[in-house]
Amino acid sequence: MHAFDTHEVRNTVAPFEDVNLYAADPALQEALLREGGGADAESLHALGARLGRAEVLDLARLANLHPPRLHNFDRNGKRIDEVEFHPAWHGLMTLLIENGAHASPWRGGAGAQVARAARYLLFGQVENGSQCPVTMTYACVPALKQAPKIAAKWLPKILSAEYDPRSLPIEQKRGAIVGMGMTEKQGGSDVRANTTLAEPVPLSEARDLFGDDGEDVFRIVGHKWFFSAPQSDAHLILAQTGDAGLSCFFLPRYLPDGARNQIRVQRLKDKLGNRSNASAEVEFTGAYGWLVGKQGRGIPTILEMGGHTRLDCVLGSAGAMRAALTQALHHARRRVAFGRPLAEQPLMQNVLADLALESEAATAYAMRLARCFDQSDDPAQALLARILTPAGKYWICKRGPAFGAEAMEVVGGSGYVEDGPLARLYRELPVNSIWEGSGNVMCLDLLRALGKSPAARDALAAELMLACKADAFYIAYKSTLLADLAEPQTDEFGARVLAERIVLAVQAALLLQHAPDYVSSAFVASRLKREPGGAFGRLPAGVDCAAILARALIEE
């Protein structure tokens, strides 16, 4: 022992790093193949190895330890509104964009949404703040296609695999990212309460200002209370256009004449988590915006984006839960208490296996949902997505914070301190439930989707029928759910329970068809037979925890 040491440090656990995050996860590998993303299996294997490297995981720590800083003015007092990021942030953004997390499905290819979903789920195990601008960029593409002229100019830069953080007009950039701004102080969920105003600029004036780009130009005055990634090259926003109501606008950071657009960044939010990501409050002091879609159709236009951002919330929560699980399981396999590793103690096995089931079910659901997006030309798949997106965004994101807390507790006091990633993960998990439509709003959206199209129920029924030959209890659960859905769904008071039942039924159906029996039977026994909810670690007797845990994390 060294002269200064008072004790020997032992029974501690080396960090979970220099691991292949993809190879460690059989459930994700299987989901990729069955949902149609198999062509990317090799590249995902390589990505899993890269993302699991100690130096990449450390980028996440650094990017959150050194959050972005807003500089409103330069040294001479000129207004600049630039955000300064730590190099670790740029490292993460480069990784995400080089690997197509912001755009790969729009470049085409069978199973491209599913393959991207798997990549996004892996990134979710590394760092979550950087996923925000990447998601918004990915999701803006379908909406932007409603403005063909803007799309023609911008899409090549958005689809580029090069991360270019320079603050420059689009013509000079090698790659671009796009954000969105809907939420105002007086109303976020209820965007109809938006007060930001857009006035049309007369064509002759707009042509004088912007030449060929002078069509459909509006001058915008107002604010946004949340405006993430203000460093983006453009944002899609909502603003009121007189009697027509809300319309969607494309606000570039730089105008076609090279001047900065009038987007004033007031301050950056001081947030619970997602600290690496800059989320701003902004004012538009006569900013120029280009109309996207038709006047008065702002909500449906921007919802083209919302469907995809909500998919990412599901994937992001599945990824963050997986990260928390791997930390917990890696630790519990090695930490000895009362003479045995924690992972061999019956009560801890119950907790860990319960977490593993939740994580596998979330992964299976998220990847199935991604296939709906790949097959959105098929009306049945589009309808299924219309139900599974809000239901999954509600239930899977809602499970996140409780999951993160439990995984942190597995690591004990060390889980609660900032030296490891669990405290950060815990702070990240609530946000997916809040942004892009909070939990209640998602449940109300589910009711709307069911009410609008009775065929949506049929699409769900067809999906649940695929597991028809399985467990009798599942069949009864499914039948009751479908019988209830045959009635009009207008019960706002009970909408959370309905969303939860739908997700649990779909997760059970997927696991019964595709997971080992010891996984699916334990899921049915703990989620369908028992009243769900409460703490993790409530699995009934007879569950094969050892088998579940062996599958949950493959460590060399």
Ligand SMILES: Cc1cc2nc3c(=O)[nH]c(=O)nc-3n(C[C@H](O)[C@H](O)[C@H](O)COP(=O)(O)OP(=O)(O)OC[C@H]3O[C@@H](n4cnc5c(N)ncnc54)[C@H](O)[C@@H]3O)c2cc1C
């Ligand atoms: C880190 C972060 C980044 C963000 N970035 C962006 C961004 O880039 N762009 C952007 O536009 N927004 C952004 N947001 C804002 C976010 O989308 C909103 O906060 C969210 O949509 C909720 O709106 P709100 O805050 O106005 O809450 P409210 O709309 O006031 O809702 C408060 C609560 O009431 C519930 N509720 C609302 N209506 C009903 C109802 N009819 N029945 C029952 N319950 C109801 C909601 O579910 C919610 O729980 C961000 C938020 C965060 C936390």
